[in-house]
Amino acid sequence: MSLFDTDELVINMGPQHPSTHGVLRVVLRLDGERVVGADVVIGYLHRGIEKLSEHRDWQQIVMLTDRMDYVSAATSNLGYCETVEKLMQIEVPRRARYIRTILSELQRIASHNLWLGTHAMDIGAMTVFLYNFRERELILDLFEEFCGARLTYSSMRIGGLPLDIPSGWARKVSAFCDLFETKIPEYEDLLTHNRIWKERTRNIGVISGADAIAIGLTGPPLRGSGVPRDVRKDEPYAAYDEFDFDVPIGSAGDIYDRYLVRLEEFRQSLRIIRQAIAGLPEGPVVGKVPRLIKPPAGETYHAIESPKGELGFFIVSDGRSNVPYRFRVRPPSFCNLQALPRLIKGHLVADVVAMIGSIDIVLGEVDR
Amino acid sequence: MPAFITPTVIAHLVLIFAVMNMLVLSSAFMVWMERKVCAYIQDRLGPNRVGFEGLLQPFADVFKLLLKEELVPKAADKLLFLLAPIISVAAALTAFSVVPFGTQITLFGLLDPPLRLEVTDVNVGILVVFAITSMGVYGIVLAGWSSNSKYSLLGGLRSSAQMISYEISYGLALAAVVMLAGSLSLREVVMNQSGYWWHLIPRWYLFLQPLGFLIFFTAGVAETNRAPFDFPEAEQELVAGYHTEYSSMSFGLFFLAEYVNMVTVSAVATSLYLGGWLGPFLPDWLGWIWFLIKTLALLFFYVWMRWTLPRYRYDQLMEFGWKYLLPVAIVNLIVTAALVIWLG
Amino acid sequence: MDVIAFYVFAAIAVVASLLVIGQRNPMHSVMLLIVSFGALSGLYVLLDAPFTAVTQIIVYAGAIMVLFLFVVMLLNAHTEDEVVPPTLGPHGMKVAVVLSLALAAEAIWAFSRISPTVFSNDPGLTGSISSVARIGAGIFTTHAFAFEVTSVLILVAMVGAVVIARKEA
Numbered sequence: 001m002s003l004f005d006t007d008e009l010v011i012n013m014g015p016q017h018p019s020t021h022g023v024l025r026v027v028l029r030l031d032g033e034r035v036v037g038a039d040v041v042i043g044y045l046h047r048g049i050e051k052l053s054e055h056r057d058w059q060q061i062v063m064l065t066d067r068m069d070y071v072s073a074a075t076s077n078l079g080y081c082e083t084v085e086k087l088m089q090i091e092v093p094r095r096a097r098y099i100r101t102i103l104s105e106l107q108r109i110a111s112h113n114l115w116l117g118t119h120a121m122d123i124g125a126m127t128v129f130l131y132n133f134r135e136r137e138l139i140l141d142l143f144e145e146f147c148g149a150r151l152t153y154s155s156m157r158i159g160g161l162p163l164d165i166p167s168g169w170a171r172k173v174s175a176f177c178d179l180f181e182t183k184i185p186e187y188e189d190l191l192t193h194n195r196i197w198k199e200r201t202r203n204i205g206v207i208s209g210a211d212a213i214a215i216g217l218t219g220p221p222l223r224g225s226g227v228p229r230d231v232r233k234d235e236p237y238a239a240y241d242e243f244d245f246d247v248p249i250g251s252a253g254d255i256y257d258r259y260l261v262r263l264e265e266f267r268q269s270l271r272i273i274r275q276a277i278a279g280l281p282e283g284p285v286v287g288k289v290p291r292l293i294k295p296p297a298g299e300t301y302h303a304i305e306s307p308k309g310e311l312g313f314f315i316v317s318d319g320r321s322n323v324p325y326r327f328r329v330r331p332p333s334f335c336n337l338q339a340l341p342r343l344i345k346g347h348l349v350a351d352v353v354a355m356i357g358s359i360d361i362v363l364g365e366v367d368r
Numbered sequence: 369m370p371a372f373i374t375p376t377v378i379a380h381l382v383l384i385f386a387v388m389n390m391l392v393l394s395s396a397f398m399v400w401m402e403r404k405v406c407a408y409i410q411d412r413l414g415p416n417r418v419g420f421e422g423l424l425q426p427f428a429d430v431f432k433l434l435l436k437e438e439l440v441p442k443a444a445d446k447l448l449f450l451l452a453p454i455i456s457v458a459a460a461l462t463a464f465s466v467v468p469f470g471t472q473i474t475l476f477g478l479l480d481p482p483l484r485l486e487v488t489d490v491n492v493g494i495l496v497v498f499a500i501t502s503m504g505v506y507g508i509v510l511a512g513w514s515s516n517s518k519y520s521l522l523g524g525l526r527s528s529a530q531m532i533s534y535e536i537s538y539g540l541a542l543a544a545v546v547m548l549a550g551s552l553s554l555r556e557v558v559m560n561q562s563g564y565w566w567h568l569i570p571r572w573y574l575f576l577q578p579l580g581f582l583i584f585f586t587a588g589v590a591e592t593n594r595a596p597f598d599f600p601e602a603e604q605e606l607v608a609g610y611h612t613e614y615s616s617m618s619f620g621l622f623f624l625a626e627y628v629n630m631v632t633v634s635a636v637a638t639s640l641y642l643g644g645w646l647g648p649f650l651p652d653w654l655g656w657i658w659f660l661i662k663t664l665a666l667l668f669f670y671v672w673m674r675w676t677l678p679r680y681r682y683d684q685l686m687e688f689g690w691k692y693l694l695p696v697a698i699v700n701l702i703v704t705a706a707l708v709i710w711l712g
Numbered sequence: 713m714d715v716i717a718f719y720v721f722a723a724i725a726v727v728a729s730l731l732v733i734g735q736r737n738p739m740h741s742v743m744l745l746i747v748s749f750g751a752l753s754g755l756y757v758l759l760d761a762p763f764t765a766v767t768q769i770i771v772y773a774g775a776i777m778v779l780f781l782f783v784v785m786l787l788n789a790h791t792e793d794e795v796v797p798p799t800l801g802p803h804g805m806k807v808a809v810v811l812s813l814a815l816a817a818e819a820i821w822a823f824s825r826i827s828p829t830v831f832s833n834d835p836g837l838t839g840s841i842s843s844v845a846r847i848g849a850g851i852f853t854t855h856a857f858a859f860e861v862t863s864v865l866i867l868v869a870m871v872g873a874v875v876i877a878r879k880e881a
Contacts, residue, residue, distance in 0.1 A: 011518050033522070033682060124595060124679025130410035196596055196678045349522070350681045448739065492844075495766040502774030506746070509778065513739060513785050525785065528778055535774070552763075552844060 008036060013352065015044045021118060021356060022363030026340070033348045038341045042334075045367040053327035058084060058158060058293040061327070066152035068331065069365040071114050074107040074143070075306040076365075077156040082237055083302040083313040084158045085287075087295040096160035096285040097239040102173060102276045103146070103155055104238065104304075105269040109180065110139040111307035112262050112269075119259070119357035120191060123200050128190050135183050138176055145169060159289035170277050177270050177277075184266050192263070201255035205343040205355045208253055215342070216335045219309025220261045221359055225253035231305035238304075243275045255358040262360075294322050308332040308360050329368060333361040387487050391464055395627030396426035402671050409675045436616040441515060444613065448514035453614065453621035456507025460628035463500040466493035467635045468555045470645045470656035485645075485656060486555065493554040494542055497636055498535075501591060504629065505531045508593075508610050511622070515613035523609025526682055531591055533689040538587035540697035541580045544704040545573055545640050554636070558644035574641040579700045581641045583693060585666075588633035590689065592626060595674035597685055634666035635659075642666075718758055725751035738784045742777060749773045763844050 014025035023044035029037040049068060053061045065076040078100055085092060092100075117132035140150045145166055147155045155162070191197045207217070212225040222229055230247040232240040248264035250257025297319030303312035309332025316326035336359045343355050400415070400423055407414025415422030440446055470485030490496050505528050512524015549557040563571045574581050590597040611622045638644055642662045645655030680688070728748035735741040749772045756765035851859050 009518060120678065124598075125677065126406075127410050127675050130412065134411055190676065191678070194678065196680055199684055200678060200681055348681060348683060350679075445737075445739070448743070490762060492762045492766050495763070495770065499766045499769035499774060502770060502778075505774075505778055506743075506781075509781050509785070510743075513781075521785065525782070528782060532775065532778055 011349075015041075021361055024337075024356070024361065024363055024366070026352065026356075028344075028349065028352065030349065033350075035344050035347055035349065035352060038344050038352070040337060040340055042337070042363070042366050045363045047368065049368040050327050050329060054324055057322045058295070058324070061324070062156065062158075063152070063154050066154055067364060068329065068368055069111075069306060069308065069311075069333065069362045070151060071362055072107050072111040072307050073151065073153045074103045074155050075111075075304060075311060077154065078104050078238065079302070079304040079306065079311045079313050081156045081158050082304065083300060083315050084293070084295060086302050087298060087300045087315060087317060088158075088293070090159045090287050090289060092160055092287050093284050094239070094281045095164075095283040096287070098276050098280050099161055099165060099285065100156060101238045101240060101243070102273050103143075105273045105276075106139050106142060106173070108269050108307045109266060110136045112266060113139070115262065115307075115357070115360045116187060116259075119354075119360070122353040122357045123197065125190060125194075125197070128187060131183070131186055131190075135180055138179070142169070142173060142176060145172070157286065157289075158293055160284070160286035164285045170280060173273060174277050177273055180266070181270060184263065188263065191259070198256060200350075200354060201259060201358075203252070204255050204347060204351050205358060206252060206254045207339060207343060211342075212253065212339070215339050217309070217339055218335065219305070219307070219332050219360075220258050220265065221336055221339065222309070223248065224250035224258035224261045226251050231303050231310055235303070237302075239276065240272075242279070243272045245272050255354055258358045292322065295319070299326075303330070306332055308362070308365070309336055331365040331368065333359075333363075333365040334368075337361050337366055383485075384487050387464065388461060391461055391628050391631060392624065394631050395624050396430070398627040398630065398667060399426040399429070399623075401667070402674075405668065405671045406675045409672070430617075430620060433617050433620040438616040438618060439613075441517065441613050443516040445514040445516065448510045449613075450618070452507050452511035452514060453618045453625070454507075455510065456504060456625035457621045457628070459500055459504040459507065460625040460632065463497050463504075463632045464628070464635065466490050466496045466554055467632065467639060468558060468644065469635070469659045471652050484555070489553060489555050492552045494546060494552050494557070494640075497554075497632070498539055498542060501538075501629070501632070502531070502535055504591075504625070507622070507625065511614065512610040515610070517613050519612045520610050523612065527593060527610060530593070530597065530682075530685060530689075533686055534587040534590035534693070537583055537689065537693045537697040538591060540694070540701050541577075541584040541587065542640070544577055544580045544701050547701075547704055547708050548573060548576060554639045554644075558639050558646065561643040562646050570643055570646070572641060572643045577641065577700070577704070579696065580704070581637070583697045583700065584637060584640065585633075586693060587689075588637065589670065589673070590685070592629040592633055594626075594630065594670055596677040596679050598674075598679060630667060630670055631663070634663045634670070637666055638662040714758055718755065721751045721754040721758070724748070725755070739781075742780050742784060745780075746773050746777050749777070763847065 009030040011028045011030055012025065013028055015023040017024075025041040025044065027039040027041060028035055047067070049064050053064055056064065061080060062077055065080045066073040068076050084090075113132040113136040117129035117136075120126075120128035120132075143153055143155070144150050146169060147153050147162065149155075207215075207221075207225055209222075209225040209227045212222050212227060217225070218229070226249050228247050228249050231237070232245075233247050245268045246264075248261050248268065250261050295315075295317040297317055299314070299316040301312055301314045303310045305311075310330065311332055312330035314326070314328040314330065315324050318325040340355060340359060343359075344352050347355070403425070404414045404422070415425040418424040418428045440449055465487040466489070468484065468486035468489065472484045508527045508531075509524045512520045512522075512527070515521070545557060546552055549560045551557055551560070557573075561571050561573060565571060565575075569575060611619055614622065638659060643658075644662075645659040647655065647658030647661075650657055725748050728744045728751065732741045732744045732748065735744065749768060753765040753768040753773075756762070756768060
């Protein structure tokens, strides 16, 4: 029956493709429209940030961390600064820790906004994208008022913050929280109970909790599979141990659950921000930091919960030079992306973009 | 002056010319409306620089397209590649030719016999619309195939499968109306809808065939490849589907065809279900205003849907078409037939 | 006017049909076949049979040829490059000639027996709905047997296609 022998169709999705979220390239092997295999090709955005960091002094590296997850620069800043602080055992003032928490939760909302917008657009719901950018814009305004930048903030320093919050900023953040609370139902109206949305996301890209752990998923994709792992809760950093919040988890581990988890994280982030604003202590925003930062010889690993998952920094200092001896990042996007070939096998081409979206990757972080 | 050039002939030629241009203009207007409505839905302003409230924006876009280089991929089948957009537009424009959009005008007694407001009244008009719409698929299939690109091919295949599948439901919905009206001419179908029930509810087939209208419109959306059924050009999956490789005005022609098709489907739906040009308050010869209003309302619905709903997945669409829409359409047809026989 | 139109349509139909066979690219053949069908439907219009004309487009040009296109596209048959050696021997050729002559004779005989009265000039036939009604009545009463047999034939073809496709999967 050689007449009906069909070749696999190999399609190069990316690196220039509207919905691979940057320069991801996925080589898909298709049988009709069904994916029989996928190879993820990364590296198109590799800038050698890790190696570069070994040639920059400690404060300069903050600027480099901005360029990793460029839609969530504040959390990258935080992860790096806290790692160095841990290495040098610097005490960060409570006010600075509170503000850091507010910043990283605002950043989480902004990042999830971007995720929800692009993810919905991948599935064809264009309007959600604009709605999300409308709110993200407000957060960017807040960041701009705080540190003058809108994308690559360099908003933290080793030992604290570069500057205190401007007067009236806290009130604006509260106002944003009140506004944003009314906007979440708008997204939900368009998506959560939408039949098409459900059909596109339910039981698609299912991964069990055990598998998710085995692959090394972290963040919302892991929690979507029902594993209540959240660095903020399990190994609190900044000021998270002082606030009440829940860690939402899914049950089915499909795209829809990952979506629900992130939507709930919007609300939990608002909860944290409100508590932090209400209890914002007075005091300095920078701790006692030596003029020349030169951590003692040693190594440390410290992780935070970035919007995308566990963002870890492993830093080795030789104690002699004023640059890190070894600088290594555990980026959540990179680790979560490993799940992609496994998730999309057997699904359709249309699901591939939904899957990429549901993992929420930023190529700047994957390639570094 | 030769004998055959009578005022009627001239009026007909003018009418044909006018209808063609109106269709093209209406698609420009639709582009504007789409962008404007979409902008308001999305909390934006939309185009507002070129002309009043951006009304001239589509023309600016067309000028831009005309100035672009026409690229033909090396591996493409050049003849078919260039032919495909032309087929698309030709099919789209021709389908409108049998749609009546008003009664008849004498142009203040100038024309005798009076001029009917339609390009031609074919006595199998409904079938002509159906036939020509089904020809539109060739433009898309050929574009997909001749581009010699995988994305285009997938887009073309999807589209043709989709159009064939939904054509059946589309046809069955049409058949139910034909049975009610006892005529295949769109003009007669419209005339059959005149009058009121209890002096209040217009005798539109919408009320006799609510299910049929839904089927017709859903299938129409699928036929015109619009959201949420816009797979052939699902840009997130297939880049731009069948017209990935097109540039310049060839691309513009596909765009034009899509919008003209939308106008045609809405106009046909108006004639079949919404009483065409019939409506209160206006004198007979101004009936086309009602026709415009109704068609615009349907077009607005099209746009509204696109900017609200996510996109179905391809297999879900086919499943919907074959497992739900088609059976419902068949049941609708059988019930209608039974009622027509039973009630005479 | 009608005569000119007839010759134009007829010429298009004949030339397009001939070109169908002459093409190396199956895609072009399919397109030319559609052109030929279009010209045929033009001829039907000239015969005052708009219903038949439209049906011709819907069924042949609209549905069947799209399926043809599908097959051509899916099997990715770009061109008929390889020259297939004639599998028929000299005897096969002779048989073929005899058979085709027999077919031609049959056709001529059949056409000669058609009396011109079949093409009625009944004005009722050219009306829209009445002609459709008559066609419908004709199919379901006088020609019911032929109609049903044809449907069974198509059903068998469909089942066959499904079976073949299944085997592969």
